[in-house]
Amino acid sequence: MRRPGEGESMSLGETITGSQMAVIDANSAALGVPPKQLMESAGNAVARTVRSIVEPGSSVTVVAGRGNNGGDAFAAARFLDDYDVRVRLLGHAETIGTDIARENWAALERAALDVAAWRDSSAIAFDDPDLFVDAMLGTGISGRLREPVATAAKRLNDSETPVLSVDVPSGLDGETGALADNAVEPDHVVTFHKPKPGLDALEAPVTVADIGVPQAAERFVERGDLLRLSRPADSHKGDFGEVLVIGGGPYTGAPALAAQAALRAGADLVRVACPRSVADEIQSYSENLIVRPFDGDRFTPDSVERVLSLAGEHDSVVLGPGLGAAENTLVAVREFLERYDGFAVVDADALGVVPGVETDATLVCTPHQGELEAMGGETADDWRERAELVESFAAELGQTLLVKGPYDVLSDGERTRVNRTGNPGMTVGGTGDVLAGTVGALTATQEPMAAAAIGAYVTGAAGDRVVERQGYGLVATDLLGSIPSVIWRDEDG
Numbered sequence: 001m002r003r004p005g006e007g008e009s010m011s012l013g014e015t016i017t018g019s020q021m022a023v024i025d026a027n028s029a030a031l032g033v034p035p036k037q038l039m040e041s042a043g044n045a046v047a048r049t050v051r052s053i054v055e056p057g058s059s060v061t062v063v064a065g066r067g068n069n070g071g072d073a074f075a076a077a078r079f080l081d082d083y084d085v086r087v088r089l090l091g092h093a094e095t096i097g098t099d100i101a102r103e104n105w106a107a108l109e110r111a112a113l114d115v116a117a118w119r120d121s122s123a124i125a126f127d128d129p130d131l132f133v134d135a136m137l138g139t140g141i142s143g144r145l146r147e148p149v150a151t152a153a154k155r156l157n158d159s160e161t162p163v164l165s166v167d168v169p170s171g172l173d174g175e176t177g178a179l180a181d182n183a184v185e186p187d188h189v190v191t192f193h194k195p196k197p198g199l200d201a202l203e204a205p206v207t208v209a210d211i212g213v214p215q216a217a218e219r220f221v222e223r224g225d226l227l228r229l230s231r232p233a234d235s236h237k238g239d240f241g242e243v244l245v246i247g248g249g250p251y252t253g254a255p256a257l258a259a260q261a262a263l264r265a266g267a268d269l270v271r272v273a274c275p276r277s278v279a280d281e282i283q284s285y286s287e288n289l290i291v292r293p294f295d296g297d298r299f300t301p302d303s304v305e306r307v308l309s310l311a312g313e314h315d316s317v318v319l320g321p322g323l324g325a326a327e328n329t330l331v332a333v334r335e336f337l338e339r340y341d342g343f344a345v346v347d348a349d350a351l352g353v354v355p356g357v358e359t360d361a362t363l364v365c366t367p368h369q370g371e372l373e374a375m376g377g378e379t380a381d382d383w384r385e386r387a388e389l390v391e392s393f394a395a396e397l398g399q400t401l402l403v404k405g406p407y408d409v410l411s412d413g414e415r416t417r418v419n420r421t422g423n424p425g426m427t428v429g430g431t432g433d434v435l436a437g438t439v440g441a442l443t444a445t446q447e448p449m450a451a452a453a454i455g456a457y458v459t460g461a462a463g464d465r466v467v468e469r470q471g472y473g474l475v476a477t478d479l480l481g482s483i484p485s486v487i488w489r490d491e492d493g
């Protein structure tokens with residue numbers, strides 16, 4: 001029997017983790033292709049792979065778990081009428097974890113197929129068939145296999161019968177690709193949509209099956225992207241990030257809006273570094289704000305040291321709102337970026353400094369199309385063309401761009417996505433500050449592309465909710481109150 005991890009590794013191309021797949025799956029649903037339809041295609045792909053391994057008439061035993069991995073194999077069984085198929089469920093049928101898997105199990109029962117549930121490991125009993133289908137666990141797991149799966153996996157591994165694993169060998173961690181020491185050792189794997197981490201280290205041949213996930217589920221930012229945010233019950237203050245907004249001087253509303261948006265988007269602590277001359281005014285907008293003043297009436301090179309040390313105490317910064325474009329302010333922005341090596345969202349007048357600056361910081365730049373052109377980038381009316389232009393400019397800058405427009409385009413130079421939430425009411429002043437603050441909060445806990453994607457989606461959807469409620473005439477502060485419900489309430493619109 002082959003062992004996972006032995007022998008030559010082969011390259012399967014771009015991999016996606018189980019949680020990325022779950023985002024794509026939820027985005028497919030948002031685009032009208034629900035999970036049950038994907039499960040049907042996955043089942044069909046499993047059946048096709050079975051046909052490529054053993055002849056019609058052969059005996060096939062499906063060993064299934066109670067998650068969607070098992071559900072894929074229940075669907076497969078219906079495509080294998082001309083085989084002698086047995087389906088064995090590990091656990092009680094009533095505890096099957098998802099509706100779609102339960103429906104597919106019920107369909108097998110009603111069709112009077114040879115199905116049985118093994119309630120615990122003592123019930124596990126095999127005749128050796130011509131092929132085992134391992135549909136016990138998919139990408140939804142981590143750690144060593146627990147009972148009764150562990151016993152079943154050992155039985156499969158001890159048998160001479162070849163094993164076809166569905167999506168991943170049971171016991172492969174869908175996030176890291178690590179294999180549990182008691183994982184199933186497959187002879188074949190059929191995986192869905194794209195390879196999962198760790199599969200290329202197996203010796204077993206891997207079939208990557210197209211299950212009809214629309215390309216748009218990856219291209220467009222949709223509700224499923226919010227799955228990347230989770231707030232476990234045991235979380236502590238600080239787990240969701242501390243954000244520093246560096247802004248204010250000639251303007252005071254912009255940094256206050258950005259800071260409040262960062263709070264609404266889930267940051268634990270948000271502070272505003274601003275000139276002393278406007279500190280009281282900014283504080284007076286909200287008791288939720290914490291102000292950290294520096295001397296003077298605008299950001300100048302004299303304050304860079306102080307602002308850098310504040311920035312070092314935060315998980316991310318939002319640089320730009322309300323700073324203005326005075327020459328020595330832009331010199332200060334440049335010096336800050338040259339010396340800062342953390343995460344920053346750059347907005348407004350600070351954007352002009354980004355091209356050509358030498359920085360170790362990881363930036364998400366949030367220009368509108370005019371600001372993009374001022375930075376030296378190009379734009380186009382057609383969003384597809386714009387997407388290509390933004391991608392090549394992001395590659396040139398070596399940073400992530402989120403270019404605002406009727407369709408927001410975001411790119412890190414390699415991956416490019418499009419957000420379609422938002423409405424014409426949002427061209428009003430201040431919405432850009434809300435976006436920058438929202439992305440700032442997300443940058444504290446997410447990788448830049450995810451922060452940009454979710455930030456654009458959430459801000460646009462917040463605007464859509466406001467307009468749905470009250471019609472046009474929205475102002476930037478209206479968005480703030482809608483941000484949490486977009487993030488945390490599972491409803492459309």
Ligand SMILES: NC(=O)C1=CN([C@@H]2O[C@H](COP(=O)(O)OP(=O)(O)OC[C@H]3O[C@@H](n4cnc5c(N)ncnc54)[C@H](O)[C@@H]3O)[C@@H](O)[C@H]2O)[C@@H](O)CC1
Nearest residue numbers: 025038039067068069137138139140141142144145146167
């Ligand atoms: N786009 C998608 O996301 C699609 C997913 N599909 C299938 O769905 C699978 C993922 O399904 P689920 O998220 O329901 O998860 P799984 O089917 O992988 O099962 C997760 C269950 O395993 C249990 N578990 C976790 N760790 C364990 C351990 N160490 N030992 C024993 N049991 C453990 C948990 O209680 C959990 O209920 C994929 O691998 C794929 O086969 C397909 O239906 C097609 C579409």
Ligand SMILES: [K+]
Nearest residue numbers: 134137166170
């Ligand atoms: K499996």
